[in-house]
Amino acid sequence: MNAPAIELSNVSRKFVSPEGKVTLALRDFSLQVREGEFCAIVGPTGCGKSTTLGMITGLNPPSSGSVKVFGKPVTGIDPRIGFVFQADAVFPWKNVLDNVASGPIFRGLDPSAARDKAADWVHRVGLAGFEHHYPHQLSGGMRKRVALAQTFINEPAILLMDEPFSALDVQTRAMMQEELLGLWSERKASVVFVTHDIDEAITLADRVVVLTKGPGSVKSVYDIPLPRPRAAEARYTAEFIELSRQIWADLKAEVTI
Numbered sequence: 001m002n003a004p005a006i007e008l009s010n011v012s013r014k015f016v017s018p019e020g021k022v023t024l025a026l027r028d029f030s031l032q033v034r035e036g037e038f039c040a041i042v043g044p045t046g047c048g049k050s051t052t053l054g055m056i057t058g059l060n061p062p063s064s065g066s067v068k069v070f071g072k073p074v075t076g077i078d079p080r081i082g083f084v085f086q087a088d089a090v091f092p093w094k095n096v097l098d099n100v101a102s103g104p105i106f107r108g109l110d111p112s113a114a115r116d117k118a119a120d121w122v123h124r125v126g127l128a129g130f131e132h133h134y135p136h137q138l139s140g141g142m143r144k145r146v147a148l149a150q151t152f153i154n155e156p157a158i159l160l161m162d163e164p165f166s167a168l169d170v171q172t173r174a175m176m177q178e179e180l181l182g183l184w185s186e187r188k189a190s191v192v193f194v195t196h197d198i199d200e201a202i203t204l205a206d207r208v209v210v211l212t213k214g215p216g217s218v219k220s221v222y223d224i225p226l227p228r229p230r231a232a233e234a235r236y237t238a239e240f241i242e243l244s245r246q247i248w249a250d251l252k253a254e255v256t257i
């Protein structure tokens with residue numbers, strides 16, 4: 001059997017401030033993500049979700065425990081990993097086409113071949129006709145489409161997403177979720193998707209992992225048996241609503257004020 005795409009085993013992560021204040025962000029945290037699996041993480045604010053993604057990237061090593069990607073310990077930046085974060089990572093001084101072509105060019109592809117490839121991706125994310133627009137001329141949803149094209153053009157084997165759609169309005173968000181599922185289903189990267197939105201987690205994921213309040217560890221794990229392809233309408237089914245109710249009950253117990 002193949003090694004899991006991502007494997008965090010008994011990981012803890014401690015931060016020490018310049019004044020010597022110690023924060024334990026994660027405690028004894030274990031998670032496995034299979035190849036091609038879409039895993040969503042939900043949890044209270046400050047429970048260590050972003051820290052978890054940082055450990056998978058290699059930018060933020062654990063204080064103890066092990067982090068492996070495709071069976072090998074993480075030692076640094078891995079080109080097989082793509083990211084989409086809440087803030088737009090588009091280059092404001094480049095037009096849409098050049099933004100999307102920038103990854104392949106950085107990786108050594110001939111610029112004209114990279115632009116041809118980028119034109120195809122711009123089309124695939126529904127931005128045909130906007131190739132020569134600059135980010136400030138686009139809506140938030142359109143910029144997110146650029147970010148998705150920018151990431152998917154590199155064909156990442158692992159995709160890490162940290163609340164990528166949280167700044168979008170509800171309708172655009174639902175559209176982007178469908179868009180993401182469409183792109184993901186073509187090549188099935190292993191995804192870790194962090195969100196505060198339980199319904200978003202259920203709409204997208206094969207498995208939803210609920211974290212405890214900080215220091216975070218795994219509180220519960222839900223398999224999401226809803227059939228694919230999933231459209232936004234899936235959220236009106238009784239099965240979806242029951243999953244949402246159970247996950248909220250788990251989360252609510254952690255969100256004490």
Ligand SMILES: Nc1ncnc2c1ncn2[C@@H]1O[C@H](COP(=O)(O)OP(=O)(O)OP(=O)(O)O)[C@@H](O)[C@H]1O
Pocket residue numbers: 015016017023024025043044045046047048049050051052214
């Ligand atoms: N570089 C750092 N230095 C010190 N403390 C940090 C650092 N990064 C994170 N922390 C602390 O670690 C804990 C977990 O932070 P993290 O950003 O991973 O949480 P989160 O679950 O992603 O939060 P949110 O849902 O609010 O985005 C928090 O208490 C945070 O203050």
